[in-house]
Amino acid sequence: MSTNPPQGFLFSACAAGIKASGKPDLALALVPEGASAAAMFTRNQIVAAPVIVGREHLRRGQGLMRALIVNAGNANCATGKQGLKAATSVCRGLAKQIQVSPHRVFPSSTGIIGVQLPVEKIHAALPQLVSSATAGEHAFDQFANAILTTDTHKKVAAQSITFNQTQVILAGVAKGAGMIHPNMATMLVYLFTDLAASPRELQTCLKEAADQSFNNISIDGDTSTNDTALLLASGKSGVQLKSVRNEFLTSLTKVCRSLAGQIVADGEGVKHVVRLNIEQARTRGEARQIGRAIANSPLVKTAWAGADPNWGRILAAIGYSGVKINPERINIYLGEQQICRHGAACPFDHDRAHAYMSEPVYEIRIALGAGGAALEFLSCDLTAEYVRINADYSS
């Protein structure tokens, strides 16, 4: 799928030699006339150098950005003072090329932890990267491709809004795969729009959309050191956010949910995506806590790998989630079949259940009988393939 990016942005990508594979590993987005920016970062206390620098640049630049540079293949995390210098140096080098202040450049990195970033390779690639930046689908696709690590394919989603015959475009790209967890884990998400909005307005929208998407997914329960979601608004459509606020928020949430779904589906070794619908919870927070406990249980996830309708493991995970529950009010459904009634076994067609769980995407619905809140949490199975991928990542 090709995606038409919004006006005001130029994209390019190249292979700078950071990835040993020689695949594209450096991506650039330029905003010649500047963009308002909003961002959300990992809640891990160990944060990568680019996260520290990016946060600082947003603060110093009061949320106005001119460029975004992303490298894959090296997370520039746990690299100490030298790592911070490296991230700053990359921003300075790019700022010089495009003649802006360094704090107008937003940096991101993803890849291996604890190895110094090969700054010289990036500097060497910058002139060509800047000069080849162009608008349009092809360049946007190249950007989406160069930010990937163990992902098996690129993740792109877009929506458009029409206001007074003017089209506003929102296009997003993401990078995910392993280490995905509710509080934003080695997930890089970049959202571009030609809407006009202040950094503060964008921040509110981004937080709401993330709460309906990225914060409700889990692949392996790990929380990364580099997670970043960045929303840039060039204003080139001329349409103000306040004119289309509801439509924009809906579109933003759709794009974020689509990217979140693509991230889970492409999780390392994932064979099945499971849509956990947690219903009748007291609060959305409690529904999320239960979704997370189920989604992070190795016993539940390995049962899913085997297409095994083992509702007992799900029930056990609910029991240790920390949310106060009444087991006798819990009902569990696998698609249209009930597999647990009032917290106990009930007769069901095992062959049909096994067949349903052999589908690449399916739904498990959990009714808690505690209240009126509901939430969809996306998770996946834990396969031998996941173990294989992660048992020899750095070696």
Next chain:
Amino acid sequence: MSTNPPQGFLFSACAAGIKASGKPDLALALVPEGASAAAMFTRNQIVAAPVIVGREHLRRGQGLMRALIVNAGNANCATGKQGLKAATSVCRGLAKQIQVSPHRVFPSSTGIIGVQLPVEKIHAALPQLVSSATAGEHAFDQFANAILTTDTHKKVAAQSITFNQTQVILAGVAKGAGMIHPNMATMLVYLFTDLAASPRELQTCLKEAADQSFNNISIDGDTSTNDTALLLASGKSGVQLKSVRNEFLTSLTKVCRSLAGQIVADGEGVKHVVRLNIEQARTRGEARQIGRAIANSPLVKTAWAGADPNWGRILAAIGYSGVKINPERINIYLGEQQICRHGAACPFDHDRAHAYMSEPVYEIRIALGAGGAALEFLSCDLTAEYVRINADYSS
């Protein structure tokens, strides 16, 4: 290894047909003159019927027990009112055979969740089980063997104390394998001693010993619905607890630590046991919280499966543990080699590190630079074999 059990206990075991494999699945311990009892149970809110009944019997019997009956192959959990009736019925049947009140019988179950306990098979086996109960090593070993599920071998540990030329024996058996997590997860532990003590004294000792052992281990992070640790004291040595309190507590802790170590080593698919020494923490609680975060990280555990010295994943897990840390004060050691200095990379011999991590048991030491508290947390790797075992447990 054979273990000489303490005085005052008779043991027996048989294959009652609960396990489809036809292996021994029913274990009995009798205390003809009664024993003081103390117990700790799972903190999961979903609890199995025998846990509910066992807790009630301890309360009604004021901590005095005459018998313990354990079945493997069926957890009698999520079985509703019928499950409670089944657990009660087993206790009544045994109580009748040995002519005591039903609340003098303590029940335990382990195995699959959500399937009704085949009570009739247990009732049919009781007469022979009771009549064949004897003292001595052989019977004790049979007991230890019959409580196993996916365990590959039995878990036994013993200690003795001499007071005024009288020997006090403490012998323990355990069952573990998958689903092991700090707050006591599908772990059954039975500790027998011929010391004389009140139920209240025993409870204090058991809590202290568990805090130094079973609460510091994790295989897959799941918390079971059936976990039970029971300590029975027959008093037959004639030695009072208060005469040897410190020695007994030391012995009890040693036995519990030995059993905890055996449980982790026999975890499903485990190829490597990792002794995580968390040092320089502000409190033991914080050290445990960090140990748990590392031990439950699929990314850390799969790196261990590949003998990969990926300290970055360990650092990331520390960062999201919830404990406030200063990354720049963290040092990580793999055996005698330092692999992370001040939260960043430092040079080390990768081949030597890989060789060290290929050993079946090894140590990772994490110095937090935050305080004076320390704790050893036992964990293990996550292998493709674990996935295989758990992907087709109930199907």
